[in-house]
Amino acid sequence: MILTTRLLHWYDRHGRDLPWRGTRDPYRILVSEIMLQQTQVPRVLLFYTKWLRRFPSWKILAQASNADVIRAWAGLGYNRRALMLRDIARHVINRGVPKNEKEWLNLKGIGPYTATALAAFSLHHQTFPIDTNIRRVAGRLLLGRPFPSPSDDDRLRHLATRLLASSPTRSFDVPQALFDLANANCTKRPTCITCPMIKHCLAAKKFLSGSVRVPKRTTIKANETIHPGKKYPDRIYRGRILKRVRETSQGISLQALGHLIDPTFRPSQDQTWLAAMVHRLKKEDFLAIKNKKIRLG
Template sequence: MADPLTDGSALARVRSSLLSWFATDHRDFPWRRTTDPYAVLVSEVMLQQTQASRIAERFPIFMSRFPTAAALAAAGEAEVLVAWSGLGYNRRALALRRAAREVARHGWPQGVAALERLPGIGPYTARAIASLAFGEPVGVVDTNVRRWLVRRFGLRADRPPRDLQVLADGLAEAGHRADVAPWTHATMEFGASICTARNPRCNICPISDECPSRGAATVIPVPRQAAFAGSDRAHRGAILRALTRAPDQRMTMRVARGLVPPDAVGRLVAGLERDGLVHRSGARLVLGGAPEPAATIGS
């Protein structure tokens, strides 16, 4: 079997088949209708750890409230956290705001390496923005894409991530620049809806004819998440949820103790403070990090 990293004809066939499939058979999400880099950034941050169907409801609301990077940059932390409430992993919202502030000040960085220097932006998100917003032919490898690359090209499940990135880049570079965004969407949609982790739909797969894993799909191991109920993450979420609903996004520590195990409240609040999600003002807990000290004259 030819090395998939260098077999140009195999890459071209996969590209052609997936693009034809995606053109007629894919889920319609609002973030797929735009190449605005800010909208791409917001959607990609939201989609981390949260199901696409849920984001489909919340993305338009968030974008209506903060339609540009400048609008998000100008908003207070508490306002952003209220808008984010219910999506989980609230530190994402603060990182998104910090990235928006950098963009509002300096404009959009050009290239994957420069995009990675934005707060909270890793290699995956940087590549997604580069390809979907700026048309750079770079591969975007998430869990879904990794799964189908391993299966379709007959790779070992423990193949080094670098090899998979090289393969994804080769696929991205094998087509026309006009196809960059559709190709990136197609790769992610295919893994999410056809080449799924369990019970892959090989019977309707557009690239199954040459797939060595057809009918015997490799199960790609993924780390198991700890149970949510009763976890620190659940308790932190309860405190933050109550704050987003409280008048002026404030509440007493006494109220906080009624939301979580009393012996854990101090530790939980301290963790939220370290993450910049809350701060204390006297006897009250306030949503958002502590206000920055006012600049002194001449500083």
């Protein structure tokens, strides 16, 4: 297929040299995939090597405590991912590395995209991972849809089968090339004029004619809880709680925590809200409470 040849030719010359692309090690690939969920590539690059130095294998990670992994994850946000990664390492140590997409999908915390990515990048199975970026660029290229939605995924998967089959020895590079094209040209407002795929793209003419209206938002923000009178969603304050607790080795009292996470904290109105967040973080194993002092779990 000319399209695949052209895409891979461009990728060979302009693709990003990312550390998780030079390996088939499922551990290293999983670490990158989990970090890349909700975090941009440049930020992941700051943490990826550091994490691997600290936890170089399934075995070392499996032995880590909650506090160890939460500390090592500091700065990446969405701390649940750190515990999840450690729990997957424990599963792998006990039961072995999953051998296919379906087995990966059975693990807690692994969704369809990550399972497919692992099968593609580690096992080199001819399978097509679809995330927001791949959907956008492949949907434009193959379906001519300027702003494809998840309802297009089945058709995309079907068309991608031919794309991957046309380059069987490099099928795993096709999604990587699409990621880079999504980053280089095929952004929300694509620069089709300099795009290497312009001649093959079913949406290029639509964009070039100026007839496409770029929606203000292409993603729907997840429902987030905002406590009355607070500026940010609870997610931000949960992150601040963890940060403050992480910074102290002595533990911290609930009373002291309020003002540390929010300068406008009013004990009479906010204490119950704070206690509920701490309780939830404890339930999720991020925190532990001993002698009324809050510590990492």
